[in-house]
Amino acid sequence: MFSSFKQLKSCGRSLRYLSMSRSQLSAQVSAKRYSIADIQELHRQRKPISMITAYDYISGKYAEKADIEVVLVGDSLAMVSLGYESTNEITLDEFLYHVRAVFRGNRTSLLVSDVPFGYFEESTEQAVRTAARFIREGKVQALKLEGGRAVAPTVEKLTSIGVPVMGHVGLMPQHHNALGGFKVQGTSVADAVSILDDCRALEKAGAFAVVLECVPAKLAEKITQNLTIPTIGIGAGPHCSGQVLVMSDILGMGDPSETTMPKFVKQYGDFFSHAVRSxxxxxxxxxxxxxxxxxxxxxxxxxxxxxxxxxxxx
Structure with a gap:
């Protein structure tokens, strides 16, 4: 098969550079990724942080061109890109395949990856081995782990050896069975306190940020005010330090007849209908x-x- 994209890729490095203007070449050479220090500086200045999921080369490129600060290769790719029933079905090798594709497509965003279910829970030793593969093979800058106090020792171990970690509490898709399904978390006093305790444990363990998923807006605001690290909300209201959404949701990539959009999603595009019409x-x-x-x-x-x-x- 032959396409303009493949043709461009096959023309060779020297020909591609010859076709660039001096400013384009300079921009490519000087492209710089956002770092964790950059994210911390945004938080210090109280500037909202944008974060989006990406699963392959082209979605990574979309995020780069939009100047999104943080790109997450999320485990939602199991359902969105691979058609699995849940996030728990994807294997580590499958995951790394997608991480590498996003890395190749995006040269500027801070690259963070979820760790799929079953590849870090067994022991800190297992977590270190898995992290090494993500760093070495996937070229990620940080990992995101679901869980609070239970995974704090793992977070502490990883950060102690130089692997940055983003936490994830509230609704945790990998734990949806234990949580009673996909529903709002922290609606009772005990549950709200538990989420705050989870966040504090992750902060103490060295996490550089924490995702708050599906928690009431006022609770997320209070938690954000009581942490020194940034909070990234998804279904957690406007008062978090930043926001994250699934790219396929906001671009309208899914079949509307098969997709129930969560309340917290704002859809900015209608890719599916446009693609079918085209x-x-x-x-x-x-x-x-x-x-x-x-x-x-x-x-x-x-x-x-x-x-x-x-x-x-x-």
Whole structure:
């Protein structure tokens, strides 16, 4: 198969550089990733932090061009990109395949990855081995671990050897069975205190940030005020230090007939409908012979070459 994207990729480094202007080449050479220090500085200045999921080269590129500060290769890719029933089905090797693709597509965002279920819970030794693969093979700058006090020792171990960790409390998709499904967390006094205690344990263990998922807005605000590290909200109201959403949700990539959009999602695009309409139009053009156009989409051959070729046929 042949596409303009593949053609560009196959032209070679020197030809690609020759086609660039001086400013374009300078921008490529000087591209700099956001660092954890940059995120901490945004938090210090009380500037909201933007974070989005990405699962492959092109979604990573979207985030880069939009200047999103943090890109998360989230375990939601199990359902969104691979069609699994839950986030718990994806394997480590499958996950790393997608992490590498995002890294290649995005040169500027802080790259954080979820750790799939079953690859860090067994022991701190297992977590270190898994983290090493993410750092070495996936080129990530940080990992995100679901869990509070229970995973604090693992967070402390990883940060002690130089692996930055982002925490994740409240609704934790990998633990949805234990939590009674996908529902709002922290609605009782005891549960609210438990979430705050989880956040404090992660902060003490060395986490550089924590995701608050599906907790009441006022609770998230109080928790944010009582931590020194940034909070990243998803379904946690406007008072967190930053926000994260699933890219396929906000761009409308999923089939509306199969997707129930969470209340906290704001949809900014309608990729699915646009894609279906475009593909349907392509099919019509092919069937009625209007694509490819002989003058616009086709290559030409010299008359004498065609004549000599025709002679050979005869």
């Amino acid at each position: 593909l349907a139009q392509y099919k019509k053009d092919v069937q009625r012979g209007s694509f490819p156009d002989v003058d616009i989409h086709s290559y030409k051959i010299k008359k004498d070459v065609l004549s000599k070729f025709t002679d050979k046929l005869n």
